[in-house]
Amino acid sequence: MIKCVKCGREYDHFFPPRCICGALLEIGYDYSSVDITKWKTRERGVWKYKELLPPVKKVISLKEGGTPLVRAKIGEKLGFAVFIKDETRNPTGSFRDRLATVGVSYGLSHANNGFIVASDGNAAASLAAYAARANKEAFVVVPKKVDRGKLIQMIAFGAKIIKYGDSVDECIEYASELSRLNGLYDITPENNIIGLEGQKTLAFELWEDINPTHVIIPTGSGSNLYSIYKGFKELLEVGAIEELPKLVAVQTENCSPIASEILGLTSKKDFTKALGLYVKDPVNKELATNAVKESGGTAVLVREEELDLGEKELAKEGVFAEYSSAVVIPALLKLHEEGYFEKDDKVALVVTGSGLKSYYAEEKERFSIGGTKLSILRLLRGRSMYGYELWENLEKPMKYQAVYQHIRELESLELIEEAYKRGRRTYYKLTEKGQRLLENFEG
Ligand SMILES: [Zn+2]
Structure with a gap:
């Protein structure tokens, strides 16, 4: 289906990003024959655009895409x-469902032993769901540290989970090797551009x-x-x-x-x-x-x-x-x-x-308050101040931009709020929550 423009080598069901000769491969279409007015009347979703998708015999879909x-x-x-x-x-709660529906639908007839993907979590959860839907096994190679919710999805959908390495890039080559050894269809985007x-x-x-x-x-x-x-x-x-x-x-x-x-x-x-x-x-x-x-x-x-x-x-x-x-x-x-x-x-x-x-x-208290933020809160305990004034009064030298960022974060945490405006200056004061927090710190 794709022919390498440099050496003419053909690829028909598995599309590495680069040809053996080193040239980049890209899946292309006959764009002059695509009539996009047909899209208007179709149901929203990935397969609505089938003229610009690889041809498949059977679509494995969970109504992905068409998101608001x-x-x-x-x-x-x-x-x-x-x-x-x-x-x-x-x-499954992420953009990777777009990858999985095309990867699984296209790879179906080449995935007798199942599918595999290397992923930091989302693509693995997606593949697990789509392979389940297609009655195929899913193997997922994930780094040691994975978001728990994604892991729960992989387990729920019955994927075989292989933990490997520290970050996802280390999993990619391993997934490719497992795919070759075990006849699995690899939908890792770095190994196969189909998705x-x-x-x-x-x-x-x-x-x-x-x-x-x-x-x-x-x-x-x-x-x-x-x-x-x-x-x-x-x-x-x-x-x-x-x-x-x-x-x-x-x-x-x-x-x-x-x-x-x-x-x-x-x-x-x-x-x-x-x-x-x-x-x-x-x-x-x-x-x-x-x-x-x-x-x-x-x-x-x-x-x-x-x-x-x-x-x-x-x-x-x-x-x-x-x-x-x-x-x-x-x-x-x-x-x-x-x-x-x-x-x-x-x-x-x-x-x-x-x-x-x-x-x-257990990460409920995700907002860390310390250092500069604490200093800003302390400065605001006595009286309202505006941004530039806060910056001048901080002991640690830092860029005004950075102080401004802290102010904005404190505001979004509802620890400080606008007291009043004078000219172009916005004066800030502690909120009740901010006062309580400061009391907790100061004992
Ligand atoms: Zn080539």
């Missing part, structure tokens, strides 16, 4: 239109709903970012759009191989609480980086302390996201502060996975 695009309240404050693409509303075809349908939906100017995407392995890019590229090919929306890759400061490459910074490979973004050496780095650059977009780094803020802001919108998805909020705010957006922009935030899958009851 919710107008975000935060946009009213910021002065432009912001929308949340709520991928938590997929059958990206499912993931790209998210772009088609965004286009149908709002035709966004910007798409902000949490980025771990880069496979979702690349898929969304491919989706928009195909919309260009079929004449639906005239230019790509700007794609924004978001990673954490702790683990930032793709975002740092885009920004020209040195990247770190440390652990991040946003487990889905803990990919140290992403195979798709080059593809994802090029996709962002070609779209004219950018990248943003988010600090670990901002993950709670992101989760909480999304919760205010009525969307419960996992940390890995919550990064879209701090990213949006950072770009807004830099004056990146214009008032006619339509910004889509991709919320990839549900917080239910990653929430731990």
Whole structure:
């Protein structure tokens, strides 16, 4: 079905990202014959776009895709239109159901012994469900540290769980080896690009709903970012759009191989609480980086302390996201502060996975208060102060931006609130909750 453009080698049921000769492989279609007006009357979902999906004999579906695009309240404050693409509303609670429906449907006749995927959690939970639906065995290779909710899904759907390595990139090669040895159909996106075809349908939906100017995407392995890019590229090919929306890759400061490459910074490979973004050496780095650059977009780094803020802001919108998805909020705010957006922009935030899958009851007190935040609370005990004044009074030297960030987080934690405004200055005071917290600290 795909022929390598460089050496002519053909691939018919399994599509590695690169041909044996080294050339990149891409699944293409006869775009001139695609009539997108047919899409209008069809039911929402991944398979609505079948002209731009690989042909399958039988569709294994749980009605994935067609997820809601919710107008975000935060946009009213910021002065432009912001929308949340709520991928938590997929059958197993994440965008990976788009990958699994295409990977499993396509691989069905080649998966006599079952399917396999290497995953940090979401893709494994998805494969477990879709393989169950197809009466096939699912083998999932996951790192030692996996979100518990995702693990529970894998168990519930009867997957064979293999724990291997520290981060998901270490699982990828192992899954590939197991697939070869045991005749399993591997749908790991880094090993087989078939599933990206499912993931790209998210772009088609965004286009149908709002035709966004910007798409902000949490980025771990880069496979979702690349898929969304491919989706928009195909919309260009079929004449639906005239230019790509700007794609924004978001990673954490702790683990930032793709975002740092885009920004020209040195990247770190440390652990991040946003487990889905803990990919140290992403195979798709080059593809994802090029996709962002070609779209004219950018990248943003988010600090670990901002993950709670992101989760909480999304919760205010009525969307419960996992940390890995919550990064879209701090990213949006950072770009807004830099004056990146214009008032006619339509910004889509991709919320990839549900917080239910990653929430731990014993982590109830997730908001850490210490250091600078505590100092700010102490300063506000006596009297109201405005941002610049707080900054001047802090003993530790730090950038005003950082202090401003702390103020915003304290506000979102409802520990401080606006007391009054004088001119352009906003004065802050402690809330009752803030006073109580301070009393607890001071004893
Ligand atoms: Zn080749």
